[in-house]
Amino acid sequence: MTTPTGLTTLPFSAHPIRTDRLLLRPLTENDIDDVFAYQSIPEVVEFLPWPLRNHEESREHTLERAGFTQIENDNDRLVLGVELVGADGQSGPVIGDLSVFLASGPNAQIEIGWVFHPDHQRKGYATEAARALLELAFGEIGAHRVFARLDPHNTASVALCQRLGMRQEAYFRESEIFKGAWSDLAIYAILRREWEDEI
Template sequence: MTNQPEGLPRSADPAQVNDYDGFAEAYSAENENSLVTRTTSGPRCWPSPETWPAVGSWTPEGQIRFGPGYSRPVLRIESPIATARLTLRPFLPADSEDVYDYQRRPEVARFMRWEPRGPQDVRVAVEQMARETELASDGDCLSLAVVEPGTGTVVGQVELVLLSAEHLQGELGCVFHPAHQGKGFATEAALAVLGLGFGALGLHRVIGRCHAANTASAGLLERVGMRREARFVGTEFFKGAWRDDLVYAMLREEWPDRGRAAAT
């Protein structure tokens, strides 16, 4: 019997799938309410069906659909994703007021490449993030608003950047309102996005980078299970001083154990 990945339709043998349109139709019939679309086109698909990742606990079964239209896997967010306490969804123009409440703050902008933002700058930023709903090509960014369901307030943002489709490399990033730090929200949102990267998109490696003095970001990357790989000294003259950068990373093979441990 074929060792069939959990995320594939039960009617399809991944070692013998050549009709990708038919494969997509078979999967979609079993997963009508998918939240995340992962689309491919053949006959040569990247990666091959045998290597598509299983759908584990971090990417609930039913969130992935396969379909024609692309030469490699594409991750597209179509509707909100619920975690234990939060909702992750694409940004909306109406989110500008909530985003302004944290992006205007000097303590938030301190380690960012932008200065504290005014209302117009935030509107432009939110409009840009609202368009960032798909990972298809190198450099694409998936930006998600982190919403506290009880209040409907956007308390932060979490991002996944596709650094290299060929080499299955991604990068995690996030920004949170200071009033909502210390509650585990950033860890919860980051774990969900790592699950999308490793589970739905099939990334091999995800990194996180931060200013060496940004102890909050470094602590978050360590809490989600990433290892510190490097400290780069004097990488650029940043806001009046030379900047050091820390680089953290995790491999897909490490994700199940480290992700599970971080969530407990």
């Protein structure tokens, strides 16, 4: 049995990742309108710690998150825009974004999150992007465990976690006040060896 080690790949910098239909890459100023398109939809932000944003607020938020391109210390994060790529290889809109949080470098723990425009849901894009995100977390960053925290009433995210092979580790009843009301919290996670079995 090998001796456990923390992350040895830090600092880690974001880079573009191509999947069959998507390009995952750091956000840029050119993505502001696309990001605003989903940050301004009530059903999108219902389960996110964000308010509805006007265009200027979305612009500021996008530019801030465009700077999240490296993880080195605990609580650092990466943010990757999910760009739709046409069959001809031409760039399309950014239809969502993915987050990678360094929860603990010494314990090789990574938290992930996602948000997608509802017009592009139920087409397999979220699963395709999130699988690539797990591959990044386990393969390149070297995580031992990857987890997601979500409201268990967010059925789309619960289903995505299950498609990824993540298991529910915890369910906390009314554990926090979220947007003015008591909210439940679920933890879904997958270990490196479980991910390797999945693939």
